Amino acid sequence: LATFKLTVAYDGTGLVGWQRQAAGTSVQALLEDAFAELDGRAVIVTGAGRTDAGVHALGQVASVTLARDIDPPTLMRAINIRLPQAVRIVSAADAPPSFHARFDARRKSYRYRIWNAEVMNPFERAYAWHVPAPALDVGAMREAARHLEGVHDFTTFQGAGSDVQTSQRTILQSSIDAVHELITYDVTGDGFLRHMVRNIVGTLVEVGRGRQRPEWVRDLLLAHDRHAAGRTAPPEGLFLLRVDYD
């Protein structure tokens, strides 16, 4: 048996997300089918985290164990030719037999992209949330984002249908940047609850619109109430950037 660590990039447009579903095309199913064809038996591919339908990844990480050993560059090529162009293994490496992409993940980084202009850029329509002009208050959003750094109970920003043991997470970075019409939210943490990044972004946009003050985010954290936050931002603006391991 040989275990591999894979880094996977995918354009989530039109996909049902990472996880295999009864209907629709998932990244996991595409990978598992490609590996099964190569390995001649059913193969399970484990992702560092689920991404929702329409969410993208530049650096999702997955683990897989195969019956036959194969050098990683050859493996990468053999799988990529079996995948649609929207999904690519961008690196592959040998891993110890115990390696588990989800359990061993220490930090994840996400980026959320907002296009803030009257007219949506056609090239951003599947890769950013269109928040029409007027201009959002980037300074207020930046200040609001900073309140999320540290150790907090993120119940308020948790989507419905979660079943996790604790809602406490440590956020190492939570920052807003803006270049012309493009506003970018970058967040790194030890873990994320369901819809957490998209709920945070919906909340930051409320602050950017001037409907709430930056301190509202701090109050929301203390409220532990999922109904208190802003709307869930749409999936197409979200990118899983990277997953870090020890």
Next chain:
Amino acid sequence: LATFKLTVAYDGTGLVGWQRQAAGTSVQALLEDAFAELDGRAVIVTGAGRTDAGVHALGQVASVTLARDIDPPTLMRAINIRLPQAVRIVSAADAPPSFHARFDARRKSYRYRIWNAEVMNPFERAYAWHVPAPALDVGAMREAARHLEGVHDFTTFQGAGSDVQTSQRTILQSSIDAVHELITYDVTGDGFLRHMVRNIVGTLVEVGRGRQRPEWVRDLLLAHDRHAAGRTAPPEGLFLLRVDYD
């Protein structure tokens, strides 16, 4: 009657190009149908230049004359809601009755994008030409590109099926830039022949691969032979950036 100058951006993926065709969806037809609905009669939309199937535009320019006058921001909004998300009017302005987007154009600028890496980036698959590793010789390509600046007969770089009075064009800028895997070719000229930019790029890539020396481009210009140049680069890497007027 009221004449307008429009700047149009479009993602050319899946479109048959600018010009209305018997079959398939063209940008011109999408715009003409939207304007006809607004103006209550058939409308002709004239583009500064045709773009081929799959070619993109950030700043195509078009002229249109309508029966009823309307302020440009309102016009832009009314048309954009009638267009698919892949096509957007990004600015609209009143123009003199004589304005003609094609005849009055003085300069056009194109960009061609090349993704030079073993694995194609899924997010670039419709917006760049994948030229697999090994790395292209960017210095040689830069030198080759420079040979195209000036007044030349571009017969060698003209696609089949052209019917133009002269193949002489003035190229004001022809330059290569590279950032990591992305190689960018920028070219500005007073006009371009059919497939000219894509034929130039196919030729520059031959130089980048080391199969030809940079001086080959100078020799090709003097050859006046369409069969001498490199292959036509694929359409998805090409963007019409802007069109300038006096």
